[in-house]
Amino acid sequence: MSSATAALVLAGGQAALLAGGLQASAHDLPLGDDKISDAPRAGYVFSCQQRFNKNTPGAHASGDWLGTATWDPDRKPHVQGSVTWPAEISIQREGERRVIRANNLPTHPTGTFPIQRSDPAYQYDRNNGRITAQDILLEMPAVPEIAASPSCVPMGMIGFTLTNAAQYNALDGRGDDAPAHEMQDKCGGHPQQTGQYHYHNMTPCIDDTRSQPGGHSDLIGYAIDGFGLFGKYGEGGRKLTNQDLDACHGHSHAINWDGEARTLYHYHMTDEYPYSIGCFMGTPANLPGSMGGAPQGPDDGPRQGRGGPENRPGGPGGPQQVLANAAAQLGVSADALRRAVGPPPPDFQRASRMLGIPADEIRRALDAARSGR
Secondary structure, three states: OOOOOOEEOOOOOEOOEOOOOOOOOOOOEEOOOOOEEOOOOOOOEEEOOOOOOOOOOOOOOOOOOEOOOEEOOOOOOOEOOOEOOOOOEEEEEEOOEEEEEEOOOOOOOEOOOOOOOOOHHHHOOOOOOOOOOOOEEEEEEOOOOOOOOOEOEOOOEEEEEOOOOEEEOOEOOOOOEHHHHOOOEOOOEEEOOOOOEEEOOOOOOEOOOOOOHHHOOOEEEEEOOOOEEEOOEOHHHOEOOHHHOOOOOEEEEEEEEOOEEEEEEEEEOOOOOOOOOOOEOOOOOOOOHHHOOOOOOOOOOOOEOOOOHHHOOOOOOOHHHHHHHHHHHHOOOHHHHHHHHOOOOOOHHHHHHHHOOOHHHHHHHHHHHHHOO
16 A cells, blocks of 8 residues: 555545635534433434543533533634644455555644644643554445444444544543544544544545435445445435434435445434434444454444343353343443453453443452352
8 A cells, every 4th residue: 555645445436535625614513411322312322331430531621612502613722733644545345345454544634642732722632642553454344234223332433434534433531522522633633542543523624525316425434334424415415414314323225335326324424413423233343442342252242222132041140140240230231341341351441441430340340240249
């Protein structure tokens, strides 16, 4: 791959990167703080993590862009700077799989991170993360299928965009509306603790082109379940809102997919919270723990809506029952706990990051469940 040019094989039309200026944002967007659900719900994030610590490090102040129920992105400061990166990205269809290989360094300039003391954004957010290359290898079905039940989205990468940046859900580490509170650069991105550059809503540094039939937005990326992530316009060229989309922030109709007309489920970006994917309609790909959800073992499945895999059979005292008892003590679902701790030996630090629960508390709950206490 070239270190300067993104080599892309795209499904559903190419979304053109902006060479200059940024699109204007809408004013007075509804604030999404604490809109977290434990099942699919339109306008919410069905989050794998259900407990959030309001003292988690993050933005430490707010300004006049933030009201009690709304926020104005046009008044919000951006992280200053214009840093260019050697982007490497390849998206290829290989048989029945779509494979993304990338270094996660964006194709557009970014702000300067860590945020500098001289930057006005520093008075609100002292993000000391440094953008660093990541080893991205995503293998997804080329033509994904809808799963038996929708599943939760992790705190981390839920999709990957054509600008070589990760797409995260709408939440910050406190369970609040990340685009409203955290400081991003002019492209709507910033790094997390391991340096992964990512967005929480639609970046203004990709043009929302509409060459799909009827003025529908073009593809801007892929969710990690393989379904397409499209811009803000639907059939007839109409700008979409939450009311036009299902609980996972998508719908099904005919689109251009890999050069063919196909009726297929897909997600959309919107101006309003949760901005992108609210839950997964397909089966998400495995991810390294540092990039989001805990890796799933061969028999693991994503946390699903009510009546999902937490009701799988498991005899008294067996592994399923132990997880169920520990999960009840912790206030999470058994399947969310199983995904978080991963295969033996359990990774308590990763589970703590995923669930927002201290590692020692998770360990004690599992020990107690094993001993029948």
